[in-house]
Amino acid sequence: MKSKVALTGNEAVAQAMKQINPDVVAAYPITPQTEIVQIFSSFVANGEVDTEFVAVESEHSAMSAAIGAAAGGARAMTATSSQGLALMFEVVYIAASMRLPIVFPVVNRALSGPINIHCDHSDAMGLRDSGVIQLFSENAQEAYDNMIQAVRIAEHSDVRLPVMVNMDGFITSHAMDVLEVLDDETVRNFVGTYVPEDYLLDAENPISIGNFDMYDFYFEHKRQQVEAMKAAKEVIREIGKEFGRISGREYGLIESYKLDDADVAVVVLNSAAGTAKGVADELRANGVKAGVLKPRVYRPFPQDEIREALKGVKAVAVLDRAETFSTCGGPIFADIRNVLYDLKNDIKVVNYVYGLGGRDLRLEHVAQVFEELENIRKTGRVDETVKYLGLRE
Amino acid sequence: MATLKELSRVEERFVGGHRLCAGCGHGISVRMILNAVEDANVVVGCATGCLEVASTIYPYTAWNCSFIHNAFENAGATISGVEAAYRALKKRGKIDRDFKFIAFGGDGGTYDIGLQSLSGAMERGHNIVYVCLDNGAYMNTGIQRSSATPTGADTTTSPAGKVIPGKQQPRKDLTAIMAAHNISYAAQTAINNWQDVHKKAKKAIEVEGPAFLNVLSPCPRGWRYNTPDIVQITKLAVETRFWPLYEVENGKWKLNYKPKKYVPVEEFLKPQGRFRHLFKPGNEHLIKAIQEEVDSRWLALLERCGETPELPPR
Amino acid sequence: MTPYNPFNRNFGTGTRTKAVRPDMKWHELTRAGNIYEPGNANTYETGDWRSIRPVWNKERCIHCLMCWRYCPDASVIAKGGKFETFDYKHCKGCGICAKVCPVNAIDMVPEDEIKKVKEANKDEE
Ligand SMILES: Cc1ncc(C[n+]2csc(CCOP(=O)(O)OP(=O)(O)O)c2C)c(N)n1
Ligand code: SF4
Ligand code: SF4
Ligand code: SF4
Ligand SMILES: [Mg+2]
Numbered sequence: 117m118k119s120k121v122a123l124t125g126n127e128a129v130a131q132a133m134k135q136i137n138p139d140v141v142a143a144y145p146i147t148p149q150t151e152i153v154q155i156f157s158s159f160v161a162n163g164e165v166d167t168e169f170v171a172v173e174s175e176h177s178a179m180s181a182a183i184g185a186a187a188g189g190a191r192a193m194t195a196t197s198s199q200g201l202a203l204m205f206e207v208v209y210i211a212a213s214m215r216l217p218i219v220f221p222v223v224n225r226a227l228s229g230p231i232n233i234h235c236d237h238s239d240a241m242g243l244r245d246s247g248v249i250q251l252f253s254e255n256a257q258e259a260y261d262n263m264i265q266a267v268r269i270a271e272h273s274d275v276r277l278p279v280m281v282n283m284d285g286f287i288t289s290h291a292m293d294v295l296e297v298l299d300d301e302t303v304r305n306f307v308g309t310y311v312p313e314d315y316l317l318d319a320e321n322p323i324s325i326g327n328f329d330m331y332d333f334y335f336e337h338k339r340q341q342v343e344a345m346k347a348a349k350e351v352i353r354e355i356g357k358e359f360g361r362i363s364g365r366e367y368g369l370i371e372s373y374k375l376d377d378a379d380v381a382v383v384v385l386n387s388a389a390g391t392a393k394g395v396a397d398e399l400r401a402n403g404v405k406a407g408v409l410k411p412r413v414y415r416p417f418p419q420d421e422i423r424e425a426l427k428g429v430k431a432v433a434v435l436d437r438a439e440t441f442s443t444c445g446g447p448i449f450a451d452i453r454n455v456l457y458d459l460k461n462d463i464k465v466v467n468y469v470y471g472l473g474g475r476d477l478r479l480e481h482v483a484q485v486f487e488e489l490e491n492i493r494k495t496g497r498v499d500e501t502v503k504y505l506g507l508r509e
Numbered sequence: 510m511a512t513l514k515e516l517s518r519v520e521e522r523f524v525g526g527h528r529l530c531a532g533c534g535h536g537i538s539v540r541m542i543l544n545a546v547e548d549a550n551v552v553v554g555c556a557t558g559c560l561e562v563a564s565t566i567y568p569y570t571a572w573n574c575s576f577i578h579n580a581f582e583n584a585g586a587t588i589s590g591v592e593a594a595y596r597a598l599k600k601r602g603k604i605d606r607d608f609k610f611i612a613f614g615g616d617g618g619t620y621d622i623g624l625q626s627l628s629g630a631m632e633r634g635h636n637i638v639y640v641c642l643d644n645g646a647y648m649n650t651g652i653q654r655s656s657a658t659p660t661g662a663d664t665t666t667s668p669a670g671k672v673i674p675g676k677q678q679p680r681k682d683l684t685a686i687m688a689a690h691n692i693s694y695a696a697q698t699a700i701n702n703w704q705d706v707h708k709k710a711k712k713a714i715e716v717e718g719p720a721f722l723n724v725l726s727p728c729p730r731g732w733r734y735n736t737p738d739i740v741q742i743t744k745l746a747v748e749t750r751f752w753p754l755y756e757v758e759n760g761k762w763k764l765n766y767k768p769k770k771y772v773p774v775e776e777f778l779k780p781q782g783r784f785r786h787l788f789k790p791g792n793e794h795l796i797k798a799i800q801e802e803v804d805s806r807w808l809a810l811l812e813r814c815g816e817t818p819e820l821p822p823r
Numbered sequence: 824m825t826p827y828n829p830f831n832r833n834f835g836t837g838t839r840t841k842a843v844r845p846d847m848k849w850h851e852l853t854r855a856g857n858i859y860e861p862g863n864a865n866t867y868e869t870g871d872w873r874s875i876r877p878v879w880n881k882e883r884c885i886h887c888l889m890c891w892r893y894c895p896d897a898s899v900i901a902k903g904g905k906f907e908t909f910d911y912k913h914c915k916g917c918g919i920c921a922k923v924c925p926v927n928a929i930d931m932v933p934e935d936e937i938k939k940v941k942e943a944n945k946d947e948e
Binding site for chain 2: 842843852853856858860861862863864865866867868869872873886887888889891892893894895896897898901903904905910912913914915916917918919921922923931
């Protein structure tokens, strides 16, 4: 049974957590994630879940306790944003290296400084090399759906990795949206019971976790993590299909929007993909063959799918909601360009950094991007590879 | 009180083959504490430091029980997460066995970088034991000062130089800070008195709720004393009242050992290379200041314990 | 050696029953560097760190087990509540046991001397 409800992104994520009813949640509040912790606490207080909620004193401890809990054999979760994720940095790597299936929503917010509470992706991008799986969500519906699938992905025996479920701060987390939620039983059956393989509370099989790993074996254990990331792609696809069967919404690694015959395309994560699709529709009505590529999974990077989806386009603009300060563009830009290089068909790839600190991405910004792509397509010339959208210049 | 005959029959939880230096106090402390667990199931957590790096060099573990190391500053949070998992899985009928939870941290991982994580874990009331193995410096990274380093000690970041004679600040009183959390049990002990360690470890393990033990755990390398003399050096720490043995149970402070006579702190300092510079002619005032610190702390402790605040007879 | 199969459920975990060996490939090692054999450090020998060794004097020993209590390396083996032997595979020769023995029933003897005595005994054979 499915039902249509109006929820904010935070409420949708909290709803998913309630239906999953994890063994342990350890979390700390931060804008714009705070509501998730508050709502979940009220579920605990009212007996709507029987999760052990650990109200830790920091995000570092939130992830540390989640690590302890997951290593103990529990289905464990945390949730954070921005500074909280930055404070967790050290232990996110450790969670991944310990191969612990911790699911944690991240409500994307700009990193200080200067301090700011609004959306950009600098928090998530800071951990793109940490070894966690990163899912992105365009809206509350996707955030809800991703949370439920994340549990299965994380716990799959070929994977056993933490999964970060991203959604845009305020834009998605606080805006009321109409979405379809599944009934409790369907979710419960879908996520199933977690069966840990190696865990501290297995009295018959004591285990040492988090050992000192020197140059003689560390490298091999890192290589294993890479393999788990590779395996995750197939697992994410499978689970995305299975989720489609219970919800009618099937998921892959990327969403291709009108790319089949597209000449020009925009690549963008999270909520801005909605804006971009709207603009593409308008342009299509005017005869411009515009399309949009929205990576749902950013780590592991779906290089094959992206290459396949973009192989026919003439010009691509990658929209990055984060800076790298490398002076050669944003993080997704580097990845996309890298992937297209192998095609050797001279697709022009440009980069736009947008929306830092919550700056609006307006329809006309995206229209301008497509216009510039059309120019590049026609002239074959790129004047400037990296530009800014909506900046005072 | 169990005898050593009885205790020696308990299964060894921290086995030989670890790579701690010969004569390291941590090996003694950990063996004593885990011995008090007897045959209960136990999960051990450990902060980064000498104990952890020496005991879990892949593919070898010296821990004959479940063990987790996470990072340097989060042993408190990590063990609290394991304990939360235990409660959750027990409640849901996924496990049926009982477990005890013990975390070890060095003074660096406890007094300094891990204090917040420990404070949070204690405040939340998890049923855990946190054991600080205090050797008075960051030994694992090469003897740097911590807030547990005694006044005057020569460490690599508080070196005894031409102008500054070693560590300038008094020690942080961590045991009192932990007691101020109003936890079920907080105690300070030292390995020279194994009965005291055993009794306190047992109490800490048995009480409901959070317990904290601060164990003086000498490091022959960092302290620079004659390695076989570990019991004597620890005993001097207690006899000179540098390291008093006391416990705080449900808010009640109790002194566990009162030296019969006044032993000057010099006797503890003298055999240790880290205090050698204090004995140079002209530095008498430094030792005098250390003595004054020890004496005033002792009097304050006696008062807290409801004893007459007086120094032992000379 | 098992051929690599990414869909093997036990991939990277398959050594619960086997000891990790240096010649193992990355996918044969335990997952995440977990160690499944509690206390397997006792298969790692630290006895060669020792330059002096504790030697037990049976006649003097009163079996108080202070040496057992204070050995940092669990290298005093007690059996049935009595001193049994030293574990020379792990004893690092720190000398603490000799120091805490109340009746001087442990002598610390340089390994060189032990070696000389052994060789001398061999010559006699
Ligand atoms: C976040 C972080 N900072 C610094 C270090 C480096 N480090 C590892 S162990 C250690 C000192 C340990 O000292 P202590 O806790 O007193 O334990 P000991 O080795 O003395 O027993 C330091 C500074 C680290 N591992 N992690
Ligand atoms: S340096 Fe000190 S604390 Fe570290 S192992 Fe050696 S003796 Fe022990
Ligand atoms: S300490 Fe001495 S007397 Fe006691 S058991 Fe050991 S060897 Fe025997
Ligand atoms: S010399 Fe040290 S390591 Fe060897 S048995 Fe005695 S106390 Fe243990
Ligand atoms: Mg230390």
